Amino acid sequence: MGSTIHDVARVANTSKSTVSRYLNGLKVKKNTEEAIEKAIIELNYHRNVNARRLVLNKTNVIAVVVDNITNIFYSGIIRGIEKVAKDKGYNCIFLSWTSNFEDEISFLELLYEGQVDGVILVSFQKREESDLIKIRESTYPISLVGDHGELEGLFSVDVDNAAGIVDIIQYLNGLGHRDIAYIAGPDNAAANKYRYKGYVQAMEALGLVYRPEWIVKSDWSNQGGYEAMKQLLQAKGFTAVVASNDETAIGALRAVQEQGYSVPKQISIVGYDDISISEWAYPSLTTVRQPFLDIGIKAAAGLFQKIDGDEDEDLYRHHLLRPKLIVRDSCTNV
Structure with missing residues (x-):
């Protein structure tokens, strides 16, 4: 059997209650503290966590x-x-x-x-x-x-998912973009609802018109972004695309480049999340970093x-x- 608190008290030449006080973080005399620590090391003592739980009614x-x-x-x-x-x-x-x-x-x-x-x-x-x-x-x-x-x-x-999209739209508007498309995410993702809400709110607040064909859905994967961008390219008329996550944006970036368009000269693309690969995409991706x-x-x-x-x-x-x-x-x- 392992050593007990009684053994520690005996070797340290003190009482069981004093050892208990020390083990529970309460103050004891310096020389007593040193004696207890020496006894714990000598005996290879490990406190009984389950017993401590019963006494303190907590598990830590x-x-x-x-x-x-x-x-x-x-x-x-x-x-x-x-x-x-x-x-x-x-x-x-x-x-x-x-x-x-x-x-x-x-x-x-x-x-x-x-x-x-x-x-x-x-x-x-x-x-x-x-x-x-x-x-x-x-x-x-x-x-x-x-x-x-x-x-x-x-x-x-x-x-604040909506605020992140609002910041993006305001940034694009400051660059002169008025026609901004949006790639939404899957319905089971709670953030999707608020990011889309941010897009609508920001566009309306700035007096910008968005067309239904400029809003498409994805599953937030690279492939989903690629397919969504191909659909958007058929609609045309926009100068910027806000992808509601970075994987979607990277897939969209590939679709645009495959069709012979230049990013950002002809189409600007923004993501959301700031995943590590975003910085290494070409061109590196403007995005929103979550805290x-x-x-x-x-x-x-x-x-x-x-x-x-x-x-x-x-x-x-x-x-x-x-x-x-x-x-x-x-x-x-x-």
């Missing part, structure tokens, strides 16, 4: 649940979450729907069973309203990243406020973080 672990662990956008969010968790003395466990064959809401059982102290649900897919209502009604610490279904009373964090690290930090900070019992009103509303326009070489004046 949070769960981070994502819809697909391979999604490249989640790495920045996860770094932000880990940063806050580390500062709070917590560990993270990471779970993916795809690897566990579960739906998002089912992972809340980890909270209800006392296996973790809080859960952060990360997904850019549309969420079911019934699931969002369950989350809102729960008294447990839960933080959302992504879609909140425009439901009031939920703590959630997301990028993924800040999203993770905000989501985790809110979760720990809930764990600590904070009743701040900010913990019952949706937080949108502003993206940043990244200007490269795929646009020019007309």
